[in-house]
Amino acid sequence: MKYIELFAGCGGLSLGLESLNYKMVFANELSPMASETFAYNLLKENLQELADKKEVSTKVKWISSLYNSNQLAERLRENPQNYPKLPSKRSDLGDNLEDLYGKLIVGNIVDLNKHLLNHRNIINELQRTNIDLVSGGPPCQSFSMAGLRQLDNIRNNLPMDFAEFFGHVKPKIALLENVSGILRAFNGPQGKYYAWFEVSKAFVSRGYYPLCLHVNAKFTGAAQNRSRFIIIALRQDIFYQFKKSVSEEILYSKLLKIEKFFNLETSGEVTNAFKDLDCYDIERNTDLFETEIFAPLYHYKDANSWFTVKDAIDDLRKGKLALNKKEYFDYPNYINNIFRNLNETVVPHNITLNCAVRKNSAKIKMRFKLYQYLSNANSMKGGKEINRDVVKFLKHPTSHVLSKCSVDYLLQKKFLRKDGKSFIEFKSEKSLTDYLSTLATKKHTQRALIADKPAPAALSIPDDACHYHSSLQRTLTVREMARFQSFPDKFEFRSKVTTGGKMRKFEVPQYTQVGNAVPPLLGRALGLVVKNILSLR
Numbered sequence: 001m002k003y004i005e006l007f008a009g010c011g012g013l014s015l016g017l018e019s020l021n022y023k024m025v026f027a028n029e030l031s032p033m034a035s036e037t038f039a040y041n042l043l044k045e046n047l048q049e050l051a052d053k054k055e056v057s058t059k060v061k062w063i064s065s066l067y068n069s070n071q072l073a074e075r076l077r078e079n080p081q082n083y084p085k086l087p088s089k090r091s092d093l094g095d096n097l098e099d100l101y102g103k104l105i106v107g108n109i110v111d112l113n114k115h116l117l118n119h120r121n122i123i124n125e126l127q128r129t130n131i132d133l134v135s136g137g138p139p140c141q142s143f144s145m146a147g148l149r150q151l152d153n154i155r156n157n158l159p160m161d162f163a164e165f166f167g168h169v170k171p172k173i174a175l176l177e178n179v180s181g182i183l184r185a186f187n188g189p190q191g192k193y194y195a196w197f198e199v200s201k202a203f204v205s206r207g208y209y210p211l212c213l214h215v216n217a218k219f220t221g222a223a224q225n226r227s228r229f230i231i232i233a234l235r236q237d238i239f240y241q242f243k244k245s246v247s248e249e250i251l252y253s254k255l256l257k258i259e260k261f262f263n264l265e266t267s268g269e270v271t272n273a274f275k276d277l278d279c280y281d282i283e284r285n286t287d288l289f290e291t292e293i294f295a296p297l298y299h300y301k302d303a304n305s306w307f308t309v310k311d312a313i314d315d316l317r318k319g320k321l322a323l324n325k326k327e328y329f330d331y332p333n334y335i336n337n338i339f340r341n342l343n344e345t346v347v348p349h350n351i352t353l354n355c356a357v358r359k360n361s362a363k364i365k366m367r368f369k370l371y372q373y374l375s376n377a378n379s380m381k382g383g384k385e386i387n388r389d390v391v392k393f394l395k396h397p398t399s400h401v402l403s404k405c406s407v408d409y410l411l412q413k414k415f416l417r418k419d420g421k422s423f424i425e426f427k428s429e430k431s432l433t434d435y436l437s438t439l440a441t442k443k444h445t446q447r448a449l450i451a452d453k454p455a456p457a458a459l460s461i462p463d464d465a466c467h468y469h470s471s472l473q474r475t476l477t478v479r480e481m482a483r484f485q486s487f488p489d490k491f492e493f494r495s496k497v498t499t500g501g502k503m504r505k506f507e508v509p510q511y512t513q514v515g516n517a518v519p520p521l522l523g524r525a526l527g528l529v530v531k532n533i534l535s536l537r
Contacts, residue, residue, distance in 0.1 A: 016523020
């Protein structure tokens with residue numbers, strides 16, 4: 001099985017695919033920082049070591065750069081927004097497929113498409129290769145419900161650029177991954193605009209039949225409640241082969257509707273989202289995901305079988321990997337075993353890396369202790385209302401009045417003093433609210449993890465979540481976040497740990513790499529689905 005990955009990030013999807021013996025033709029990623037991690041783990045290329053020696057990488061190529069190929073140190077910190085336009089005298093790419101094969105190509109997808117159009121012999125050779133899969137997860141901040149929701153954000157074009165690429169290459173299957181927010185309508189000049197639907201129509205214009213899914217990584221074994229939108233688009237010959245071979249009636253009926261949508265679109269008829277083309281949700285359309293083809297996406301059906309925060313990171317509470325085995329089910333070992341073949345091939349990994357504990361101020365620790373109480377309240381009757389009430393107070397301490405339930409609940413608790421170590425109890429509502437007023441914040445995404453549930457979707461900002469354990473008022477380490485995402489422990493995240501200020505616009509440090517990644521177990525499940533489809537004859 002041969003694949004190309006676009007928007008590869010640090011390599012989560014590729015890691016999942018390669019655990020199934022998929023073979024990478026090449027990968028593409030915009031960020032040099034994420035590329036450093038991808039190269040280290042999937043290509044066994046230590047770019048920082050090469051940079052220190054002023055040597056040239058043979059496995060990582062830049063489409064365009066301000067720096068020469070032997071200036072790797074500068075390239076690894078280069079702002080992607082400043083990449084020179086093509087043609088560029090500092091491009092590493094040649095005029096044949098051999099120059100790309102097995103490589104990680106650093107640069108933007110627009111320039112990659114331009115390079116292919118300027119070298120149609122590469123396009124012809126890729127088409128003759130009959131690639132099994134082109135996959136990718138275009139950056140999604142403007143689609144995310146946690147983001148800015150900007151209809152005119154230039155990044156909204158990236159799924160279309162993805163469609164243009166596979167339109168050139170014509171793989172058997174194209175797979176697009178994105179945030180759930182892409183399913184929510186934007187309010188456009190002509191009314192509601194559904195980004196997922198427009199992308200689906202773009203796939204049709206390239207001759208592909210789009211099957212749209214809304215899945216969740218927790219059903220594939222990741223210890224994280226991470227929902228994702230997926231398009232599995234089938235080339236016309238593959239679609240008809242698939243349709244002819246399908247035996248389950250529920251799946252066959254879905255394919256008939258997709259075929260009708262394809263025909264309407266190609267004949268110029270007006271089509272509508274959710275009427276002419278559906279997106280099938282894993283929790284509402286369980287019958288589809290119980291079919292043999294899609295079963296890998298729904299392996300852990302029961303909530304009792306989902307892996308939890310405690311399963312994933314309890315052995316990391318001291319800030320480093322535990323050396324002793326736990327008596328209960330060993331989730332980290334489970335992940336490491338799934339990816340054991342790849343673990344044997346990566347560069348030797350110092351297991352204390354990615355486990356550094358970040359320092360938090362006393363005030364942050366005070367606030368985190370409160371968040372732990374709020375997370376614990378979620379399991380009791382009326383707890384969610386208490387949670388919302390207190391968070392609203394923290395945003396508006398001078399105008400919002402806490403409910404009696406909230407006050408009664410919090411008066412039973414001990415709170416951290418300003419030294420961040422000793423505790424204090426309050427006897428009156430006024431003393432309690434005076435204390436809480438000192439913790440006021442406009443941040444609405446901060447929360448404490450809940451030990452016996454899957455983690456919330458990993459965010460790229462480390463300060464948004466704190467540890468669940470009552471003795472730990474701290475943010476998560478990179479390794480802890482990676483565990484939720486289902487990365488094995490030998491997968492080492494490279495480059496800077498975090499960033500801030502204006503640098504956020506283009507730097508992709510370790511925390512962001514983890515937060516943006518496709519969970520490897522979800523990538524593996526999607527790879528199994530693709531194999532299932534292509535195995536039907």
